[in-house]
Every structure is written in structure tokens, then in C-alpha cells.
Amino acid sequence: MTTNQRPQPAPGSGPRRKRQIFDATLRALARDGFASMTIEGIAEESGVNKTTIYRWWPSKSALLGAAMIDAPLLELPMPDTGDLRGDLEQLVDNLIKLLTGQPSGSVARAVLGAALGDAGLATYIRDFFADRLAREQAVVDRAVERGELPPGTDTMLLMDLLAGAVWLRAVFRRLPLDEDFARRTVAAVLDGVRAT
Structure with a gap:
């Protein structure tokens, strides 16, 4: 299939x-x-x-x-604040809530464990992330239209950097994320993307 x-x-x-x-x-x-x-x-x-x-x-x-x-439990709302930085900060905040809230956090961690332990899930995990990337693309497309990002910006890289920071801190390191985490993470990633 x-x-x-x-x-x-x-x-x-x-x-x-x-x-x-x-x-x-x-x-x-x-x-x-x-x-x-x-x-x-x-x-x-x-x-x-x-x-x-x-x-x-x-x-x-x-x-x-x-x-x-x-399933609504793993839904990650895509923000539209009218500003790229605001959109990304809200997106990171939404991901933090998903990964640290209950029962969504337990489900997300269980999905990760299942993906690592069952090769048959690989196709479905790819589908899940392809679906999320397609939704996230609108955030980048709007930013390109507003001149906030250059055309051809690598959406997957941008989102992987942001989401990876949240997953690593919240799930793997099991450290608290302060209320300024989203702003600091977006600033670090976005300013680096703009420089390149």
C-alpha cells in the first residue's frame, strides 16, 4: 500500500x-x-x-x-497572526501544549515509541508528518508573500528546527519549558534563516 x-x-x-x-x-x-x-x-x-x-x-x-x-487529540492548530514571528511563536506554544498536556503528551510519546519499535508503522508516520508539513506550508507561504522570508525557504528545515527544539527539551530531556521558550526558540531559528 x-x-x-x-x-x-x-x-x-x-x-x-x-x-x-x-x-x-x-x-x-x-x-x-x-x-x-x-x-x-x-x-x-x-x-x-x-x-x-x-x-x-x-x-x-x-x-x-x-x-x-x-483525531482531534493530536490536532496542532495553524496560527495566522499576520506576522511570521507571531505565527511561529504561536505554533511552538501550541506544540508545547500538545507535548506537555494530557492525554495528548502521553499519546505523542507513545506514537514515538511505536514508530521506533515497529517498521510497519513507517509509512503511516511519514503520512502523519507529510500532513503536518502541508498544513505548516501555509505559514511559510504567507510569510513569503509578505516579504518576511525569501522564496524557496525550506519549510521542512524551518519546522524541524522549531519542533525539534520542543521535542528534545520536553520529551527527551524532560525539562520544563518556561513561558519565554517559544520566543527564544523562534528568535534563534528565524534570525538564522534570515541570515542565510
């Missing part, structure tokens, strides 16, 4: 049912870990027949991949 052929839920399944399945999937991941979570358990917790889940997501990797992209 290629990344463009991700299974979709049944048209008649409805957004409420889909959300129940995705919420149950992410709760099971955070609680049990990827290796121990099961489609049967997710079906029971969401109140959906397991054959329905298997019909639209042929594996727990596929189900987790869809849940990562579409």
Missing part, C-alpha cells in the same frame, strides 16, 4: 463513530503500548464491531496512522 492509498472509513460510518474509534485507538496506545494494543480491544472500547474496523483499516498500523492524522 502506498501512502496515497490509505484506507478510508465507510461513508456511512459517520464522523461520531470514526472519532470513537480513533479516540479508543489513541487511548489504547497510551495505556497499553503499540505491541499490546489490539483491534479487538479498540472495538470493545469504542462500541464498534471489530469486523467494521478491519474492513476499513486492515491492520492496527493502518488504524493508528489514520487516528494520528484525523
